[in-house]
Amino acid sequence: MKNIHRFLLIFFFIASVSPAFASDDEHDGNAHQTTHEQEKFEPGNFILGHIADAYEWHVFSTGDFHFTAPLPVIVYSKYSGLHVFMSSKFHHGHESYQRFEIAKTGDYKGKIVETVAGKQIRPLDVSMTKNVVAMLTSMFILLWVFISVAKSYKQRKGQAPKGMQSLVEPIILFVRDEIAKPAIGEKKFEKFMPYLLTIFFFIWLNNLMGIVPLLPGGANVTGNITITLVLALFTFIITSINGNKAYWVHMVNTPGVPWWLKFPIPLMPIVEIMGLFTKPFVLMVRLFANIAAGHMIIMAFVSLIFIFGQVNLSLGLGASVISVLFMIFMTLLELLVALIQAYVFTLLSALYFGMATEEHH
Known part of the structure; x- marks a missing residue:
């Protein structure tokens, strides 16, 4: 029973104090910043984004700075096999990793997809989401x-x-x-x-x-x-x-x-x-x-x-x-x-x- 107590304390401590501090890469920093300045606040996306499931635990964002805790991504592709990595590899959905990315549009919006021959294919996804x-x-x-x-x-x-x-x-x-x-x-x-x-x-x-x-x-x-x-x-x-x-x-x-x-x-x-x-x-x-x-x-x-x-x-x-x-x-x-x-x-x-x-x- 003491081990369970210790495990819970360690888990809460790690989850609370070890978020992933990240910002977008410098190669698209200026363009992305300009987009943010011109972008208007959309309450629909804001609300749905906060109540939907996610591959990272988002706390808050300010400009290009995101305060998040990354979560394990576990996907199996019939083309490339099993892949296990942290969701921070996606850089908050702005980049792809090993041909995988978070779809921004379409039927799989917000889900992990694999790009094969120019097409987005949904792999078997058993990731540790929020x-x-x-x-x-x-x-x-x-x-x-x-x-x-x-x-x-x-x-x-x-x-x-x-x-x-x-x-x-x-x-x-x-x-x-x-x-x-x-x-x-x-x-x-x-x-x-x-x-x-x-x-x-x-x-x-x-x-x-x-x-x-x-x-x-x-x-x-x-x-x-x-x-x-x-x-x-x-x-x-x-x-x-x-x-x-x-x-x-x-x-x-x-x-x-x-x-x-x-x-x-x-x-x-x-x-x-x-x-x-x-x-x-x-x-x-x-x-x-x-x-x-x-x-x-x-x-x-x-x-x-x-x-x-x-x-x-x-x-x-x-x-x-x-x-x-x-x-x-x-x-x-x-x-x-x-x-x-x-x-x-x-x-x-x-x-x-x-x-x-x-x-x-």
Whole structure:
């Protein structure tokens, strides 16, 4: 356990104090600087750039100077094999390395592509992006917390909770007594508790880390639709595997529904089967949309400062006061939303499990 503590401390220290300080090469410095001076602020690119996944952990930029932490790039090309290098080789997307570069336009915009015979081809990409590193960090934190709590329970069996126990135990009991038991039932809830606790704490922790602007926070993990898709698929698979006979029969022959809705056109079975897939779809979109929207609103208030600042410096300073106040309000609101979205996702998953395992009479 001491080794895990030390590993986390070392990881956070390295991530915080060893960013890659870099600027564009001198051969295009003057031209690039002129482009920056003429370039107007585009709020759309600014907002999407901050909530999207990236191959480096960007903190801030000023002119041609970028304060970033490079991340490992791992790609496999069917033409040149496996390549492993740091994202700093791309010089913030301005250069290519070993025929690989970050696409600036097209279908693969923002992704690593390989240029072969003048064409851009997408290699197998398993790079450690910002969202991946943020997820691994949250996983290490959760493992550290729950292994510590489990160890404390073994050492202090029968005693009152203390330290981390007293913080985690009420939340675990809340998930058990207010979510799992009412939704699934007294007899069957224990089977699903490990999964429900995992998604609750995973979503909540990543939501909170996404609000913190410092490394290793600031990543938009639960605001990434691919991640919410995987979480929804887990719920869908567990629901389908544990569905009893009555659950599947209900799909084909819904009791209490008039026969003319089942024959000759099976309207109700079609609706029920569609509902089988719309449930995880709702889980995916709800979490993604709420978290992504919160980040976008905060970044929109930041954009207002630069938009008014381009018109007039004094106007930009005046707008900054209002924008900062709204940003503080939205950040406090995001703290509440982070918990609510973890609760809603866990509750809906528990309800789906309860419907799949309910005994119909």
